[in-house]
Amino acid sequence: MPELPEVEVVRRGLERWVAGRTVAAVEVHHPRAVRRHLEGTDHFIAALTGRTLTAARRRGKYLWLPLAEPDGAPSGQALVAHLGMSGQLLVEKPSQPDETHLRARFVFTDGGRELRFVDQRTFGGLAVEETGEDGGLPTRLAHIAIDPLDDTFDEAGFSAALRRRRTEVKRALLDQTLIGGVGNIYADEALWRARLHGARPTDRLTRVQVHALLDGVRDVLGEALAQGGTSFDSLYVDVNGQSGYFSRFLAVYGQADRPCPRCGTAITRESFMNRSSYSCPTCQPRPRARRS
Ligand SMILES: [Zn+2]
Numbered sequence: 515m516p517e518l519p520e521v522e523v524v525r526r527g528l529e530r531w532v533a534g535r536t537v538a539a540v541e542v543h544h545p546r547a548v549r550r551h552l553e554g555t556d557h558f559i560a561a562l563t564g565r566t567l568t569a570a571r572r573r574g575k576y577l578w579l580p581l582a583e584p585d586g587a588p589s590g591q592a593l594v595a596h597l598g599m600s601g602q603l604l605v606e607k608p609s610q611p612d613e614t615h616l617r618a619r620f621v622f623t624d625g626g627r628e629l630r631f632v633d634q635r636t637f638g639g640l641a642v643e644e645t646g647e648d649g650g651l652p653t654r655l656a657h658i659a660i661d662p663l664d665d666t667f668d669e670a671g672f673s674a675a676l677r678r679r680r681t682e683v684k685r686a687l688l689d690q691t692l693i694g695g696v697g698n699i700y701a702d703e704a705l706w707r708a709r710l711h712g713a714r715p716t717d718r719l720t721r722v723q724v725h726a727l728l729d730g731v732r733d734v735l736g737e738a739l740a741q742g743g744t745s746f747d748s749l750y751v752d753v754n755g756q757s758g759y760f761s762r763f764l765a766v767y768g769q770a771d772r773p774c775p776r777c778g779t780a781i782t783r784e785s786f787m788n789r790s791s792y793s794c795p796t797c798q799p800r801p802r803a804r805r806s
Contacts, residue, residue: 516597518695519738521575522663524603528570528579531605532629535622536566536584547617547631550594551641561642562620565589573651574658574694577603580649581642592645594652595631601638604630661694662732663739673724676716683719683727684712684791696731699767700738702792704730706766706774711798712791718801737763766792 516524540559542548551558566586567579578592595603604613605627613632618640620629631640643652660667672693679686686692687701696704705712707730710723719727741763765775770783774794784791 516575516601517697517700517738518575518661518663519735521572521577521597521695522739524597525570525572525577527605528577528603528629531627532567532579533569534566535624535626537562537564537620538623539563539621541619541621542617543619544617544636546636546639547633548640550596550639558640558642561591562593567593568649571649571651573655573664574661574690576652576655576658578643578645578652578655580645588647588649590645590647590649591642592649592652594641594643594655596638598633598635598638600635601631601633604632606630657691659691659694661696661735662728663695663735669728672728673721676724677719679716681716682712683710683714683716684786686716687712687727687731688787693731696735698789698791699764700731700734702767703734703765706730706792706794706798707733709797711793711800712786714801734763766794768792 540562542555542559545555548555548558551561562581564584565581566584568582568588569580571578571580571592575596577595577597579595580592581589583589595601597603608621608625608628610628613630615632615634616630617633617636618631622628631638643654645652675692676683676686679692681689684701684705687696687704688698701712704727708723708726710719710727766781769781769792771780773779774781774797777794777796779794779796781792782795784793
């Protein structure tokens with residue numbers, strides 16, 4: 515599944531290659547790709563044709579491209595995209611053969627590169643949604659917390675909210691209403707950097723520990739972003755979560771029985787919410803049980 519840095523890479527690609535262009539035609543090749551557009555496929559196509567995609571924005575793993583009318587005025591709507599498990603947004607020459615799992619195609623009035631939505635498993639999707647006049651956050655995305663790659667992320671607010679919770683720190687990191695876009699892999703890596711076990715109770719974390727945790731989140735997301743960013747050289751906006759660039763910098767995730775890069779202790783795997791957690795038992799000791 516694409517995680518936050520990959521979605522940010524896609525946003526930057528859309529900003530560079532798609533923003534400012536006017537839609538000449540839209541093809542929808544599979545109705546599931548636009549199932550979140552409740553008025554149906556024909557309405558989706560009509561809502562986009564002739565409109566200009568003015569920018570590319572992101573909240574968590576959602577992307578939105580505000581739309582302008584032919585006279586340049588904001589339309590109060592945006593094209594919203596979610597990549598789901600396997601979705602890709604590709605910017606390609608019209609002469610490029612169609613992908614097997616091509617779900618939608620956007621052709622632009624300048625006759626240049628097309629935008630294609632390709633999604634093998636069709637958990638992702640596209641919709642046109644209301645944004646308010648300024649092309650700001652679509653109403654439906656309002657509940658998703660700002661993430662630490664966003665310039666407006668409120669560090670003090672996050673720290674206070676985290677320490678008010680009575681939960682385990684890894685659960686809190688995965689809670690999209692508290693902090694956006696941190697998936698299982700990045701949570702484990704950030705906890706290792708902050709030397710915290712994921713079961714540590716949030717209400718007992720010190721300010722210094724929360725600060726270290728946020729630094730860990732930012733560092734690990736930033737490194738992934740820097741590595742993912744190179745994929746634009748080929749104009750291929752690859753957001754397949756299976757692609758290899760995670761593995762180059764992972765300290766603990768998926769590294770069971772390998773030595774901790776910091777202290778050499780074997781990394782351990784524990785089950786966690788039907789998935790796995792990886793940590794170093796020396797750098798990240800389990801918390802003692804809370805006294806009742
Ligand atoms: Zn260690």
